[in-house]
Amino acid sequence: MRENITSIIRQNKNIIYLALGTAFILLIPLIAMLFTNQVVWDLTDFIVAGTLIFGTGLAYELVARKGGTMAYRVAVGIALAAAFLLVWMNLAVGIIGSEDNPVNLMYFGVVAIGILGATIARLRPRGMARTLFATALAQALVPAIALMVKKPQVTSVEASMGVLGVLGLNAFFVMMFIGSALLFRRSRVRL
Incomplete structure (x- = not known):
């Protein structure tokens, strides 16, 4: 019995560390x-944050356990980090305006494209590269659509900096998704 518990702990050591890290x-x-x-956080904030942190780490751990090249593991890490940051920022303060702005819901579509594409690709490098290129395109389309739907009133330097900030932040995420796609394309792992 004791040997079984020791074996289970040894096999799941990283998941235990992940749970402890999330709690910390x-x-x-x-x-x-x-x-x-x-x-000012309520119970829901803690549950959502804990689920997001633990879920992202668990997803990486499960994919990394399958092995693969270093390029593949880094690509997975970048893609998950980008998705994590995108969701976290969107839930916390919103990317376009406040978190209550309905335009921000499009960012969840970006993450959904990534999840759906990864599922269809079965985490294979070629399919993941295509998925992340599509995710990058979707990310780039969000501010373009937002600007078409609701034209901002740029009457001051502060307002124009807000628009530039949104475009710059979206460009950052586009580059993360493209970087991950290029690494997937470069990796030669069979899962």
Whole structure:
């Protein structure tokens, strides 16, 4: 019995570390709430953040366990990091305007394209490269569509910097998705 428990722990050591790391990260806003009223999280915030952090780490761990080249593992890491940051930022403060702006819902479509494409590709490098190129295109289309739907009133330097900031942030995510796609294209792993 004891040997079985030891074996299970050894096999799932990284997942245990991931769970502990997630708990540690969630302690940061919890402790901050004790010292300032600037951080206001409720139970839902902790559940969503914990699920997002643990889920992203678990996805990487499960894919990395399958092996593959270093390029493949880095590509997976970049894609997951980009998706994680995109969802986190969108939920926390919103990317276009506030988090309540309905235009921000399009970003969840970007992540959905990545998930659906990865499922169809069965995580194979060629399919993942195509998926991430499609994800990058979808990411680039979001601010373009947003600008067509709701033209911002650029009457000041601050307003124009807001538009440029959104475009720059989207360009950052596009480059992350393209970088991941190029790494997938370069990797020669069979899963």
